[in-house]
Amino acid sequence: MPCEAFFLPSAAGQRFALLYTPEPATKQRGAVVYVHPFGEELNKSRRMAALQARAMASAGYSVLQIDLLGCGDSTGDFGDATWEAWLADVRLACAWLQERTAAPLWLWGLRSGCLLVNEAAQRMPTPVKLLLWQPVLSGKQFLQQFLRLKVAAEMLASDGKGVMERLRSQLRQGEAIEVAGYLLSPALAHGLEQAELLLPHRSGRVEWIEISGRPDASLSPAATARLTQWQAAGQEARGTAVSGPAFWQTTEISECPALLEASLRALSETIPA
The missing domain is CATH 3.40.50.1820 (Alpha/Beta hydrolase fold, catalytic domain)
Known part of the structure; x- marks a missing residue:
């Protein structure tokens, strides 16, 4: 074709x-x-x-x-x-x-x-x-699963306590975060979470x-x-x-x-x- x-x-x-x-x-x-x-x-x-x-x-x-x-x-x-x-x-x-x-x-x-x-x-x-x-x-559940990739990576390097809440706090404060090689912006995270x-x-x-x-x-x-x-x-x-x-x-x-x-x-x- x-x-x-x-x-x-x-x-x-x-x-x-x-x-x-x-x-x-x-x-x-x-x-x-x-x-x-x-x-x-x-x-x-x-x-x-x-x-x-x-x-x-x-x-x-x-x-x-x-x-x-x-x-x-x-x-x-x-x-x-x-x-x-x-x-x-x-x-x-x-x-x-x-x-x-x-x-x-x-x-x-x-x-x-x-x-x-x-x-x-x-x-x-x-x-x-x-x-x-x-x-x-x-979208909220999908975002949660995506953020867990970051949590899993950080748990290998530390005890991992509070990682998920820290990531969400960074997004709420307008900070982008890197997850599995992708830089996730607060605006994209918010839109996905609402979908x-x-x-x-x-x-x-x-x-x-x-x-x-x-x-x-x-x-x-x-x-x-x-x-x-x-x-x-x-x-x-x-x-x-x-x-x-x-x-x-x-x-x-x-x-x-x-x-x-x-x-x-x-x-x-x-x-x-």
Whole structure:
């Protein structure tokens, strides 16, 4: 599939982007903006994102992948990133792609990227559809887990008493902290902590896909509860579970073919009434 790499100008520097487009003879079925996960999960998941984007393009979808501010090959340092800046990047990517195709828009997020696409969808002038890969439900809980990397490192060098509270105190006082090689700004930490995967009132349908290491894959209880709540509120939403490795955190770069196939089905199938 044709793939074009370029820099997308923004109000704050440039964002590296990859555009996958269908062959000219292929019917255009939709447009997809991919929002990557946080920190090292971005690097671990690049191959799966590329494989899925190529598969989507083969099926007739234009796919735009963008590196957010301070991530990947985009300008700026990670320490410059804020939650609002990342949301602005998502809106920029959507606007750019919608200027070039009138096809229905999907926002596709992985892990913490799902929190961003959910919030971005709430702010869009018209509803968009959401494809959620292994979504993070609570930004507060995710931030806690991220900070534990720092706690674990400091416990190896000292007794580790009060490390978590000290880190949170530094963030509250406006100090950036370094965690696993990433400089976390107070603004990004605050925005992430406030993010929650809430009922997406401004979206079209929602396709939620989880990966399980078990052969008899099933949705997590948390996913089932959230989807049930959304469906009861009238949201068109469906959950799917597939078997495969948690590629965003495996030691070696890994693939999950079942996820690629399930995602293509999710985009093309309608949800039964």
